Amino acid sequence: xxxxxxxxxxxxxxxxxxxxxxxxxxxxxxxxxxxxxxxxxxxxxxxxxxxxxxxxxxxxxxxxxxxxxxxxxxxxxxxxxxxxxxxxxxxxxxxxxxxxxxxxxxxxxxxxxxxxxxxxxxxxxxxxxxxxxxxxxxxxxxxxxxxxxxxxxxxxxxxxxxxxxxxxxxxxxxxxxxxxxxxxxxxxxxxxxxxxxxxxxxxxxxxxxxxxxxxxxxxxxxxxxxxxxxxxxxxxxxxxxxxxxxxxxxxxxxxxxxxxxxxxxxxxxxxxxxxx
Amino acid sequence: xxxxxxxxxxxxxxxxxxxxxxxxxxxxxxxxxxxxxxxxxxxxxxxxxxxxxxxxxxxxxxxxxxxxxxxxxxxxxxxxxxxxxxxxxxxxxxxxxxxxxxxxxxxxxxxxxxxxxxxxxxxxxxxxxxxxxxxxxxxxxxxxxxxxxxxxxxxxxxxxxxxxxxxxxxxxxxxxxxxxxxxxxxxxxxxxxxxxxxxxxxxxxxxxxxxxxxxxxxxxxxxxxxxx
Numbered sequence: 001x002x003x004x005x006x007x008x009x010x011x012x013x014x015x016x017x018x019x020x021x022x023x024x025x026x027x028x029x030x031x032x033x034x035x036x037x038x039x040x041x042x043x044x045x046x047x048x049x050x051x052x053x054x055x056x057x058x059x060x061x062x063x064x065x066x067x068x069x070x071x072x073x074x075x076x077x078x079x080x081x082x083x084x085x086x087x088x089x090x091x092x093x094x095x096x097x098x099x100x101x102x103x104x105x106x107x108x109x110x111x112x113x114x115x116x117x118x119x120x121x122x123x124x125x126x127x128x129x130x131x132x133x134x135x136x137x138x139x140x141x142x143x144x145x146x147x148x149x150x151x152x153x154x155x156x157x158x159x160x161x162x163x164x165x166x167x168x169x170x171x172x173x174x175x176x177x178x179x180x181x182x183x184x185x186x187x188x189x190x191x192x193x194x195x196x197x198x199x200x201x202x203x204x205x206x207x208x209x210x211x212x213x214x215x216x217x218x219x220x221x222x223x224x225x226x227x228x229x230x231x232x233x234x235x236x237x238x239x240x241x242x243x244x245x246x247x248x249x250x251x252x253x254x255x256x257x258x259x260x261x262x263x264x265x266x267x268x269x270x271x272x273x274x275x276x
Numbered sequence: 277x278x279x280x281x282x283x284x285x286x287x288x289x290x291x292x293x294x295x296x297x298x299x300x301x302x303x304x305x306x307x308x309x310x311x312x313x314x315x316x317x318x319x320x321x322x323x324x325x326x327x328x329x330x331x332x333x334x335x336x337x338x339x340x341x342x343x344x345x346x347x348x349x350x351x352x353x354x355x356x357x358x359x360x361x362x363x364x365x366x367x368x369x370x371x372x373x374x375x376x377x378x379x380x381x382x383x384x385x386x387x388x389x390x391x392x393x394x395x396x397x398x399x400x401x402x403x404x405x406x407x408x409x410x411x412x413x414x415x416x417x418x419x420x421x422x423x424x425x426x427x428x429x430x431x432x433x434x435x436x437x438x439x440x441x442x443x444x445x446x447x448x449x450x451x452x453x454x455x456x457x458x459x460x461x462x463x464x465x466x467x468x469x470x471x472x473x474x475x476x477x478x479x480x481x482x483x484x485x486x487x488x489x490x491x492x493x494x495x496x497x498x499x500x501x502x503x504x
Contacts, residue, residue, distance in 0.1 A: 120359045123331050
């Protein structure tokens, strides 16, 4: 049935609908960009491995009740700090969150689009997508963004969800082509991702308690900020701290700033005592 | 050359309207009623999975009566309209009024241009927040749109239900349990049968809820509210 004045409504995906009818609204759908308007990264032209600009560290760690997901707050423009308080961890729906690395604009756009996508599906179908279904859908959206990657507009998500059927938290990472890979324990992405992963590899254990998982996440972010220029550490002067969320069977809970601050205070005290 | 039969437009419209009205009256009724903390939607619906009442957006809900396949299509189109608007602009820019207008335009066009009119009657309700009043729009098969106060009824013997509700209405928004028992009593009286909580579909738009304000009431909650 065609309804005049109201757009087509044949399937349940908001993303597919927007891509077809309003391509300008999707992160990957900015249309064809004239080649001379966008300087391609050197590595693309030479065919070598592509340098992916994604100054960030975001990470996720599984623990007893679910997953903790955390990220730093720094946004950069070349060698300048563009923003000290940017949020890189987004609540997507009641049981999932996503953290992003890459070009800020398209990243935030994709998070919003993904939020709308899941809510849209839930309302149309009368039930939520499964955790796996959500992860796959996000993969398709990353894949659709592939043309923009060649212009340097990378969107790289880290997705965590609480799977109500399996009663466990799950972590998914992606590649630029939309490939989706599940991580069993922890993962970090962004320019400081490797440094954060090193810390987590040292100290990760199965079935961590909530305070331990939070402490490990914040320590990993601190160490990443220590070694990576693109990652911001805790800003004690301005009182800006990384953000974190717990994803559990009870839903998503933001970790209060005070709690993160107290973890950092004690950690910094320990490190300072080592120096004397 | 044989001449086609002439039928006056008046006659065509009348026939279509009669046809649509007959289809709508065959079903059961649904009621939207303002209560102290929002809007209550009650439908006489024995099915637990085929919904007559649904969420559209943060503050907006939908109720349909008549042919299921047809109002289901309208519901989906409405959700798409709302989500697109919310994504393009912002969540607060999605309004019940613009949605009701879209429905009215669509139904009106279909009624006058298609051979078969849609056999549906729908409600678009929006709970008011930050001191704004509630909005309730009843839209008929021919696209006519009516701005309702206190309560609105669609489908089945809607006139009879409306009369019963009018008698009981006190003009002031009642608490939730009173509103629900009034709606159920009106539905029972006009349908001439006892409606068990399992045979009801009940949902509310709660003004003080954060974010999405639509909530379906499970059977246990309905039973509890009716026993007060």
